[in-house]
Amino acid sequence: MAETAQFEVAPVRVHSGTLLDDWRAIRVVWKRELIRFRRDRLRIVTALAQPVLFLFVLGTGLSALVGNIGPYNYRTFMFPGVVAMTVLFTAIFSAVSIVWDREFGFLREMLVAPARRGAIVLGKALGGATVATLQGMIMLALAGLVQIPYSLTLMIELVVIMALAAFMITAFGLMLASGIQQVQSFQAVIQFFVLPMFFLSGALFPLTHNIPAWLRVLTRVDPLSYAVDPMRRAVLAHLAVPPALVRALNPGMTWGGWRLPTLLELAIVVICGVVATLVAVMRFSRTE
Amino acid sequence: MSELAGLNDDVADTPGAHRAVDVTDLSKRYGDVEAVRGVSFSVGTGETFGFLGPNGAGKTTTINILCTLIRPTSGAARVAGLDVVAQRAEVRRRIGLVFQEPTLDNYLTAEENLRFHAELYGVPKTTTPDRVRQVLELVGLWNRRADQVMGFSGGMKRRLEIARGLLHSPRVLFLDEPTVGLDPQTRVHIWNYIEELRRREAITIFLTTHYMDEAEHCDRIAIIDHGSIVALDTPAALKASVAQDRVEIGTDDPERTVKELRDRFGLDATLSEGAVRVYVPQGDEFVPRLFAELPVAIRSVNVARPTLDDVFMAFTGRTIRDTEASAAEKMGARIWMRARR
Numbered sequence: 001m002a003e004t005a006q007f008e009v010a011p012v013r014v015h016s017g018t019l020l021d022d023w024r025a026i027r028v029v030w031k032r033e034l035i036r037f038r039r040d041r042l043r044i045v046t047a048l049a050q051p052v053l054f055l056f057v058l059g060t061g062l063s064a065l066v067g068n069i070g071p072y073n074y075r076t077f078m079f080p081g082v083v084a085m086t087v088l089f090t091a092i093f094s095a096v097s098i099v100w101d102r103e104f105g106f107l108r109e110m111l112v113a114p115a116r117r118g119a120i121v122l123g124k125a126l127g128g129a130t131v132a133t134l135q136g137m138i139m140l141a142l143a144g145l146v147q148i149p150y151s152l153t154l155m156i157e158l159v160v161i162m163a164l165a166a167f168m169i170t171a172f173g174l175m176l177a178s179g180i181q182q183v184q185s186f187q188a189v190i191q192f193f194v195l196p197m198f199f200l201s202g203a204l205f206p207l208t209h210n211i212p213a214w215l216r217v218l219t220r221v222d223p224l225s226y227a228v229d230p231m232r233r234a235v236l237a238h239l240a241v242p243p244a245l246v247r248a249l250n251p252g253m254t255w256g257g258w259r260l261p262t263l264l265e266l267a268i269v270v271i272c273g274v275v276a277t278l279v280a281v282m283r284f285s286r287t288e
Numbered sequence: 289m290s291e292l293a294g295l296n297d298d299v300a301d302t303p304g305a306h307r308a309v310d311v312t313d314l315s316k317r318y319g320d321v322e323a324v325r326g327v328s329f330s331v332g333t334g335e336t337f338g339f340l341g342p343n344g345a346g347k348t349t350t351i352n353i354l355c356t357l358i359r360p361t362s363g364a365a366r367v368a369g370l371d372v373v374a375q376r377a378e379v380r381r382r383i384g385l386v387f388q389e390p391t392l393d394n395y396l397t398a399e400e401n402l403r404f405h406a407e408l409y410g411v412p413k414t415t416t417p418d419r420v421r422q423v424l425e426l427v428g429l430w431n432r433r434a435d436q437v438m439g440f441s442g443g444m445k446r447r448l449e450i451a452r453g454l455l456h457s458p459r460v461l462f463l464d465e466p467t468v469g470l471d472p473q474t475r476v477h478i479w480n481y482i483e484e485l486r487r488r489e490a491i492t493i494f495l496t497t498h499y500m501d502e503a504e505h506c507d508r509i510a511i512i513d514h515g516s517i518v519a520l521d522t523p524a525a526l527k528a529s530v531a532q533d534r535v536e537i538g539t540d541d542p543e544r545t546v547k548e549l550r551d552r553f554g555l556d557a558t559l560s561e562g563a564v565r566v567y568v569p570q571g572d573e574f575v576p577r578l579f580a581e582l583p584v585a586i587r588s589v590n591v592a593r594p595t596l597d598d599v600f601m602a603f604t605g606r607t608i609r610d611t612e613a614s615a616a617e618k619m620g621a622r623i624w625m626r627a628r629r
Contacts, residue, residue, distance in 0.1 A: 025407065028404050028408060105387070105390050109391040109404075109405070112380065114378075
């Protein structure tokens with residue numbers, strides 16, 4: 001009898017899903033991404049290796065070819081793109097981890113819960129975005145090595161842009177992952193989606209006026225371009241480079257000759273992210 | 289409509305007002321395959337109810353319908369008084385699930401896995417710590433709470449999943465093959481925990497198994513074969529219904545033994561795993577006659593009171609292991625074909 005009292009059954013709540021339930025579901029899925037990120041130190045280090053190689057090996061090689069630009073090295077101009085690259089890959093890995101969740105069964109634990117699918121997908125998107133932003137911030141710490149000043153306003157600007165980009169990329173990744181049943185398909189996602197997105201974004205080279213029309217169209221379609229451009233613009237604004245040279249190095253994102261303002265570019269990033277999230281929610285809601 | 293739903297909820301919260309599970313003429317069809325063919329049964333509150341049958345008999349399909357994971361093609365099912373199709377989310381709050389395959393996050397600790405679950409199921413914040421402790425103590429994992437799940441053995445993981453299934457105080461706990469893939473000793477342990485759980489939580493348990501000995505733990509058993517329930521009763525009543533002793537005869541020439549048993553004794557013997565098996569009303573009286581009249585050299589004779597295995601045999605004409613073996617062969621062929629493609 002004493003035992004029965006000790007193991008009193010908690011009351012079962014009868015009301016249906018409330019906003020509080022959704023909030024708790026979003027938060028716990030988000031928190032799980034952070035716990036896993038924190039525990040996986042190796043991932044943090046390996047995720048840095050690739051951008052560091054790009055910046056200091058490829059960047060140094062290209063610098064030798066291009067020569068110095070004023071007081072700066074070509075690496076300085078590559079830096080925003082390499083930071084964007086860090087965010088891109090970390091966000092995609094976080095999003096596609098949902099395929100691993102499926103493989104190891106944990107997705108089932110999430111999908112059979114009474115919580116709404118939308119809350120789970122949103123939690124995952126925000127979690128991936130947070131993790132990718134944190135990883136980007138680690139990369140950002142190297143700014144001084146390529147003569148970029150640690151100005152507070154610049155850092156805040158870059159973190160905000162990274163966060164928006166990270167959210168959009170994670171949402172895209174979730175949209176893709178919703179259709180992937182096997183871990184093996186992940187390689188295909190990288191080859192056909194992530195690498196083109198990266199190369200077309202202007203992360204490695206400025207999208208100057210003399211690139212061919214077909215390439216220009218593709219770069220305009222790539223949503224990542226709309227995050228890389230504001231990052232480069234923010235960095236260039238904090239460097240002592242003559243305006244003419246800035247225009248040459250970063251003609252920026254244009255539509256038929258019209259230079260898009262930063263806020264519009266960021267709005268495009270956010271809209272793409274929201275649309276991708278909605279598609280991902282729809283697709284995950286259809287599966288059991 | 290809302291008034292009706294509200295009324296329903298009130299009734300559902302009064303213990304004993306509803307059966308824990310109520311299934312009427314439930315069917316599920318996948319293309320041409322009828323996985324479940326019009327089954328009806330109900331499970332009382334507090335009962336431990338077992339679905340027994342070979343792999344592919346329709347057990348998992350039925351359990352998945354009851355857990356709102358798949359929709360039935362026709363028929364109705366209510367769990368805790370709620371319709372599994374129309375009141376999906378409400379049903380989900382009131383059930384605990386333990387699947388055949390593990391669904392834990394190996395990177396999280398035992399406690400983190402449980403807390404994740406508590407948040408997703410909306411367990412009140414104030415009760416979560418106590419409840420986490422209760423369920424972890426119940427399955428003997430309280431001192432491992434801070435360890436990552438990846439270091440756990442198969443049995444520990446299963447116990448943690450059972451604890452998690454209980455965390456939100458469900459009305460009905462569904463266990464789909466709770467001991468599959470575990471070694472015999474661990475299976476016994478898992479059953480000890482389930483027995484303990486029944487004693488402490490007064491919960492309704494619905495489980496599936498293809499182990500005959502495990503079905504003995506149930507208050508009632510439904511034997512399911514080819515998507516239909518072929519028998520439903522308490523283990524004792526099912527065994528009594530067979531009312532025949534099983535005699536297993538080891539000889540040098542099993543085929544001839546089967547033939548002789550048919551010709552001389554008029555008995556319908558079967559050959560299973562090299563042993564000849566025959567059912568007779570009085571095993572002890574049959575053995576002397578057997579020795580006197582069977583023209584085949586007898587190496588061994590074993591007489592046994594009916595077990596659930598015999599019950600399954602009596603209702604389906606096969607032993608569960610025969611069924612498994614042919615299923616495994618088919619499965620092997622399928623994997624082979626896939627590999628070739």
